[in-house]
Amino acid sequence: MNYTGTRGKYAISSSEAIARGIASDGGLFVPESFPALSDSEINALVEMNYCERAKLVLSKYLTDFSASELDDCVKGAYCGTFDDDNPAPLREVDSKTFLLDLWHGPTCAFKDLALQLLPHLLTRSAKRTMSDKDIVILVATSGDTGKAALDGFADVPGVKIIVFYPENGVSAIQKLQMTTQTGNNVSVCAIKGNFDDAQTGVKNIFSDPEMIKTLSDNGLVFSSANSINFGRLVPQIIYYVSAYCDLLKAGKLAPGEKFNVAVPTGNFGNILAAVYAKRMGIPVNKFICASNKNRILTDFIRTGTYDRNREFYLTSSPSMDILISSNLERMLYHLYDGNCAEVAKLMDSLKKEGKYTVSADILAKLQSEFWGGFCDDEAAEKAISKLFNEKNMLCDTHTAVAVDVVEQYRKETGDDTLCVMASTASAYKFAPAVLPAVFKGEMPEDGFQIIEKLSEVTNTPIPAPLAGLDKREVLHKNCVEKSQMAEFILKTLLK
C-alpha cells in the first residue's frame, strides 16, 4: 500500500511516510486507499488477544514491514508495558454505555498506545529509508504527548528527542512527568506561549530548508512523534477494532450492529483513528466529537466554518486546549475524495486568515457521520461527580467532557445506540480538578496530598508511574521565547 499527501500527490511506502513524518509541502501523509477487514477476518479477530489483533490491523497498513518485524514491534510495545493484559479494556457503565480505558500505559494517558509502538516503527522505517542518519524527534505537547514520547524514545539508539511544552499550559503532574525524565538522548523545554505556538513553531522548523540543511550536514534528520505522523495514527486504529471485537465477544453487539464512538478531542487524531476503523469495515454509526470550552470543532461540525480567530481558554482538560486541530486536515482530504488542491486551498486560508469554510455538500457529508458538542469545566466536574456517585466509577477531566457531550447528544437526538467513549487519561493525572468533583471537604494544598486524598476518597489505587513523582529530581529547567525554539534545538543538537 502506498501513501500520498493531503496537499500534493506522493507515492511512498509506509516506512517512508513514518520516517518523514510530514510532507515537504506541509501536508500530512495518508493511505491511498483503506484496507478492508473481511467478515472472516473479523471473526478471527474476535478470538484473538490485543497483540494478535494489533498485528493483523498493522499488517494492512504497513505493507513493507515483514510479519516478524511487526511481531517484534508489537511485543516491544504492548508486552509488559501496560498494567493490564489488555492495553485497551472496556468498562461497562450501563448496557448501552462503555468506557474504553486507554490509560493503563506507562504515562497514564491514551498516547501510550501509539507512542509505545512508534519508536519501534520509526527506527525500522528510518533504517530502511535513511540509514546513514540519526533521527531527531521534535515534539510539541499539550502535556500528555510529551511524556509519552519521552518514555517511548528514551535511550533508543540512533534517536534524539526534544520536547516543547507551553509553560503555563500543562498540569503540575504533567510538567513533573516531563521535567524528571531520564535518558541520554532527551531534552525538554518550556516555551512562553500556548500549545498552538509550540505546534506552529515545530511545524515551521520542520519545513525550514536552512534547519534541514544544518541538520543534514551534521548527520541528522527531523522526524515527528506528534499525531501528524502516520505512525501515531495507525496504532490508534487497533483499539477501536479491538473494542468492537470485545463487544461482539461479550454479546453486547450482534455482528454488523452499529455503535457510536465518542472521543474527547483536541488535535483530532484519536477520533480520526476511529474513522479509519470504520473505513476498514467496523460498523460505526456516529462519531461524537467532544470539545471543552475551546469549541472550535463543535462550531466547525455545526456550521462548516473553521475559525481560529477567537479567544483561547485554559481549561481543566488542557490536552484539548487547542485551536489548530492538525489531523482535521486528513479528514478534509477524505471528505474531498482526495482532492489535494482543495485541501491546500483551505489550509492556505487557515494560515493567512485563520479560517476557512467548506462547501455545503462537504458539510452535509461531515454531518452525516459526525455530531459535535462541547462543555465547560463546571459541566465536566458534574459529569465526574455523577459517574462516581451513581456508578462508583472514576474518570478524568478529558473523559468527563465526552461523558457530558454524550448525554447532550442522547437528549437532543433521542439516539440511544450503544456508545463507546474513549477514556483518555487516568483521573490521577488531573487530580486537582478531579478531587473537588468527588470530595466536598477541605482540599489539601500540596499536589501529592491531593493525589493521596483522591485515592483515599475513591478507594482506587494511585497508578504506579505517578506515585513518587514528587521525590524525583527535576532535570530539565529550560524555558525560552517561542521565537527561540530553533536556537534551542541547534544548541542542544550541536553542542
Ligand SMILES: *Cc1c(COP(=O)(O)O)cnc(C)c1O
Ligand atoms: C491528547 C489528549 C486528548 C486529545 O486527543 P487528540 O488525538 O489530540 O484529539 C484527549 N485527552 C487526553 C487525556 C489527551 O492526552
